Amino acid sequence: MSEHVHWMLELALKDGAAEDFKALMREMVEATRADEPGALIYEWYIDEAETSVHISERYADSAATMTHLNNFGTKFAARFMELARPTRMTVYGTPNEEASAALKRLNATFLSEIGGFAR
Template sequence: MAVLWILETSLDPARVGDLRRLAAEMSEVVRAEEPGCLRYDWHLNEEGNRCHILEGYADDAALLSHVEGFNRRWARAFFGLLKPERLVVYGDPGPEARAAIAALRPVYMPSL
């Protein structure tokens, strides 16, 4: 079953250039190397201080693969640039997937 999420973050508008570079690098690698990633879109508000990232995964295995790669490659740069404020997860990921993203204190919205 697919799992989708929206990660809402804030950032210093002076770092938008850094954000654009990081988003381009991450998007290129994720799209090329993660076939279970169904959606990976970054959105920036006009003021340059809020970024939302929409992600979708075919199943828990795809989500776990993404989190593992993220932690290995980009976690330090990502969290040095962006401050996560809210993660809303749509679907019903299993316990292992939930544990992998627990540090972000997600709000879960299971399917009806």
């Protein structure tokens, strides 16, 4: 089994927040790319009406997960939550106790791997 931790975060954008949210997203993507080598996948998707966003994230391991969560909390969380409301978070993989506890605070649902492979 892999040490990777990944999740899909689903959000509802608040009315009129799409442009501000996209600007924040660009800032977050650049910061994650520059400062978090353990971030393997960090992809954002928006629906046509610009009211729903999905963020697909994959980290090398639980330590990389915690680096990201700490950076998010100190740099971006307040502005992020002003613009969007999380509606669902599904976590895949085997986060350690520290990462699991942090993700549980986000009301995440956890799914354990039972088979398959990643290339």
